[in-house]
Amino acid sequence: MSVGDALLAGADFLAALLLLVGLKAMSHPRTARRGILAAGVGMLLALLANLLLDALGRGSLRLVFLAFAALLLGGGLSAALSRRVPMTAMPQMVALFNGLGGAAAALLVFGRVLAGGSPAPLALALAVFAAPVGSASFGGSLVAVAKLQDWRLPAGRLPAHRTLTALLIAVSFALFALALLARAPELRAAAGGFALAVGFLAGVALTVPIGGADMPVVIAFYNGLTGLAVGFDGVLLHSPAMVVAGVVVGASGTMLTQLMARAMNRSLAAVLFRGFGPPAAASGPAEREPLATDPADAAIVLAYAREVVIVPGYGMAVAQAQHKLQDLARLLEKRGVRVLFAIHPVAGRMPGHMNVLLAEAGVPYDRLLDLEEANAALAVAGAVLVVGANDVVNPDARNNPASPLYGMPVLEVTRAPRVLVIKRGRGRGFSGVENPLFTAENVRLVYGDAADVLGRILGALREL
Amino acid sequence: MTDLVVLYLGLLAVLAGYELIARVPALLHTPLMSATNFIHGIVVVGALAALFTAHGTLAVAVAWGALVAASANVVGGFVTTERMLRMFRASREEPPR
Numbered sequence: 001m002s003v004g005d006a007l008l009a010g011a012d013f014l015a016a017l018l019l020l021v022g023l024k025a026m027s028h029p030r031t032a033r034r035g036i037l038a039a040g041v042g043m044l045l046a047l048l049a050n051l052l053l054d055a056l057g058r059g060s061l062r063l064v065f066l067a068f069a070a071l072l073l074g075g076g077l078s079a080a081l082s083r084r085v086p087m088t089a090m091p092q093m094v095a096l097f098n099g100l101g102g103a104a105a106a107l108l109v110f111g112r113v114l115a116g117g118s119p120a121p122l123a124l125a126l127a128v129f130a131a132p133v134g135s136a137s138f139g140g141s142l143v144a145v146a147k148l149q150d151w152r153l154p155a156g157r158l159p160a161h162r163t164l165t166a167l168l169i170a171v172s173f174a175l176f177a178l179a180l181l182a183r184a185p186e187l188r189a190a191a192g193g194f195a196l197a198v199g200f201l202a203g204v205a206l207t208v209p210i211g212g213a214d215m216p217v218v219i220a221f222y223n224g225l226t227g228l229a230v231g232f233d234g235v236l237l238h239s240p241a242m243v244v245a246g247v248v249v250g251a252s253g254t255m256l257t258q259l260m261a262r263a264m265n266r267s268l269a270a271v272l273f274r275g276f277g278p279p280a281a282a283s284g285p286a287e288r289e290p291l292a293t294d295p296a297d298a299a300i301v302l303a304y305a306r307e308v309v310i311v312p313g314y315g316m317a318v319a320q321a322q323h324k325l326q327d328l329a330r331l332l333e334k335r336g337v338r339v340l341f342a343i344h345p346v347a348g349r350m351p352g353h354m355n356v357l358l359a360e361a362g363v364p365y366d367r368l369l370d371l372e373e374a375n376a377a378l379a380v381a382g383a384v385l386v387v388g389a390n391d392v393v394n395p396d397a398r399n400n401p402a403s404p405l406y407g408m409p410v411l412e413v414t415r416a417p418r419v420l421v422i423k424r425g426r427g428r429g430f431s432g433v434e435n436p437l438f439t440a441e442n443v444r445l446v447y448g449d450a451a452d453v454l455g456r457i458l459g460a461l462r463e464l
Numbered sequence: 465m466t467d468l469v470v471l472y473l474g475l476l477a478v479l480a481g482y483e484l485i486a487r488v489p490a491l492l493h494t495p496l497m498s499a500t501n502f503i504h505g506i507v508v509v510g511a512l513a514a515l516f517t518a519h520g521t522l523a524v525a526v527a528w529g530a531l532v533a534a535s536a537n538v539v540g541g542f543v544t545t546e547r548m549l550r551m552f553r554a555s556r557e558e559p560p561r
Contacts, residue, residue, distance in 0.1 A: 019503050027487040033549040040542050050509050055516040070528050074535030082543035093544050097501045101537040104507045107530035111514045114523040122467035230504040235470050237510045244477045245506040251481025252500045352493030356548050364555035370490040
C-alpha cells in the first residue's frame with residue numbers, strides 16, 4: 001500500500017467514524033446540532049481526500065473540469081433550494097434528496113456495468129438488487145414530492161395494479177442481472193439502461209396509488225431503500241465507508257418505517273398495496289349533538305386552568321397557525337398557566353414534522369411531549385386545546401373494536417376535565433372515520449379556521 | 465476486503481444502526497431522517513471515483529449524472545438538517561432576534 005493509499009484509507013475511516021458519532025449525537029436536541037456539524041466535517045474530509053489523493057492524480061484535465069462542474073451544479077442548486085424552502089415543505093425536501101441519492105446509487109452500479117468485467121458473486125447479487133432499487137427509490141420519491149406539494153397526479157389504480165407493479169420490479173431485476181452477466185458491451189448498456197428505466201417506473205407505479213396521509217411511511221420506506229442501495233454499492237466499489245454509512249441508514253429507515261406504520265395502525269404492506277379501507281360505520285349514530293362555544297369562552301377556560309395541554313394536528317400547519325399558537329402559549333404563561341404541547345408521532349406530514357414547525361415558531365423543545373409523556377400530562381391537565389387534529393385524538397381507537405382506527409395509539413384528551421377543539425368544519429378527518437370525541441360530555445367545539453380562531457382567543461385573553 | 469468480511473461488517477452495521485436510531489427521541493425524527501439522507505450522501509465519494517475511472521462517452525455521462533445527483537443529495541441533506549436543528553432550543557435560552 002502506498003503512502004497515498006494509506007492516507008486515503010485513513011481519511012475514509014475517520015469519515016465513517018465522524019458520521020456515526022454525528023448520528024449518535026442526535027439522541028438529544030442539545031447535542032444534535034454539534035452532531036450534524038461533526039458529520040459534515042467527516043463528509044468533507046472523505047470528499048477532499050478522495051479528490052486530492054486519488055481522483056485528481058489519475059484524471060485528465062477534462063475529467064477534473066467535469067467533476068468540479070458536477071459538484072458545483074448539484075451542490076449549488078440544492079444549497080440554494082434548501083436554504084429557502086419553508087419548514088412546512090421539509091418532507092418534500094427530504095423525499096427529493098433521498099430520491100437523488102437513490103438515483104446516484106443506481107447510476108453508479110450502471111457505470112460499473114459499462115466498465116465490463118464480472119464482479120465477485122456476492123457483489124454481483126448485491127448489485128442486481130442495488131441498481132433497480134435505487135432507481136425505484138428515485139421514481140417513488142419524486143411521486144412523493146409531487147403528492148406532498150399537492151400537485152395533481154392521476155390517482156387511482158390501473159386494473160391489476162399490484163400484479164403490474166410486481167411485474168415491473170421483477171423485470172427490472174432480471175434485466176439488470178442480464179446486464180451484469182452479458183458479454184457484449186452493447187447488450188450490457190442496453191439491458192442496464194432499460195433495467196433502470198423499468199425500476200423507475202416500478203417506483204412510480206408503487207407510489208401513485210398511496211394517499212397523502214400515508215406519506216410519512218412512504219418517505220421513511222424509501223429512505224431505508226436508498227440507504228441499502230448505497231451500502232450495497234459500497235461492496236461493489238470496495239468502499240467500507242459506503243457500506244457502513246449506507247447500511248446504517250438502511251436500518252434507520254426500516255425502523256422508522258415500522259414506527260410510523262405502527263403509529264398509524266397499519267402495516268407497511270397495507271400502506272403499499274391496499275390503500276385505506278372504506279370508512280366503516282364505526283360508532284353508530286351520535287347520541288348527542290356536539291356542543292359549540294365561542295373564542296371568548298375558550299379564552300376564559302384556558303386562562304383559569306393551572307396547566308393547559310395543546311394538541312396540534314396537520315390542520316394547524318395548513319392554517320400556518322404555529323406562530324399564533326406560540327403567542328397563545330406565551331400569553332398564558334405570563335398569566336401563570338403552564339403550557340405543554342402533545343405531539344402524536346404522525347402529526348404533520350412526516351415523522352416528527354410537527355416538532356420542527358413548533359420549534360421554528362419558538363416553542364422550546366422541553367415543552368414538546370411525545371405520546372407517552374403527553375398522555376401522562378393529559379391526566380393532570382386542567383384544560384386541553386385541540387387544534388386541527390382529528391384521528392390522533394379519536395377515543396374509538398381505544399374503546400371501539402369496530403372502528404378502523406381500533407388499536408392505534410392516540411392522545412387521550414378526555415382525561416382532562418375540559419377539552420376545547422378548534423375545527424374547520426363539521427366533516428370527518430382524512431380517514432373519513434367518525435370521531436365520538438366531538439360529542440363527548442366535557443368537549444366544546446370552536447368552529448373556524450385555526451389561525452382565525454386563535455387570533456380571536458388571543459384578543460379575548462388580552463382583554464381579560 | 466473479502467466478501468465474507470463485508471457480510472459481517474454489514475451485519476454489525478445493521479445492529480449499530482438500530483441501536484443508534486432507537487436512542488433518537490421522536491422529537492427529532494424529521495431532522496434524523498434528513499441527517500440519514502445526508503449520511504447516505506457518502507455515495508458522492510463513489511460517484512467521484514466512478515467519474516475518474518470511466519472510459520467512453522456513455523460511461524462518463526452516467527458517472528457525471530451520478531455525481532450531480534449525489535452532490536445535490538449530500539449538500540441538501542446537510543443544509544436542511546442544520547437549519548432544522550438550529551431551531552431547537554430549551555426554554556431558558558432566548559431565541560435570537
